[in-house]
Amino acid sequence: SKISKKGNSFIRKALYMPALAASRYNKDLKVFYERIIDRKPAKKIGITAVARKLLILIYILWKNDQEYIFEEQINNAVMEVGRY
Template identity: 40%
Template structure:
């Protein structure tokens, strides 16, 4: 979860990732998101779309981490292997 730094009328600071949740899982998701933004077309498209809308890199990376969690949950729930063309199959 990105945490935005703002204080009344002062200037906005850079967003950072929240430290809530297990640090080990957060670290694994961070590294997986770094790799996925380069090689997974769905994560890459979302990351670049958020950057184009003016989000900072860390917020976009947090969204990539969340997308990876959703993809993993979908694979575990359906018990089917990941399909890169899942959006096209609809």
């Protein structure tokens, strides 16, 4: 599928580099990214999916007024993705 252009382009641009870094250096997000690009060979789709996951993590932390705890927060965000 194509990457939607309906969202906020500023947020999409702002999350691109963090998503790129996370897909390389965060083990959970790296596995997620690799799973996406195995199904769809376009790497930008994988980076966009990681950016969305980061955005959900940011929203959950903000909503619950929590601090970021590296491993624990990523795993919780992965489980909560289905809710949003």
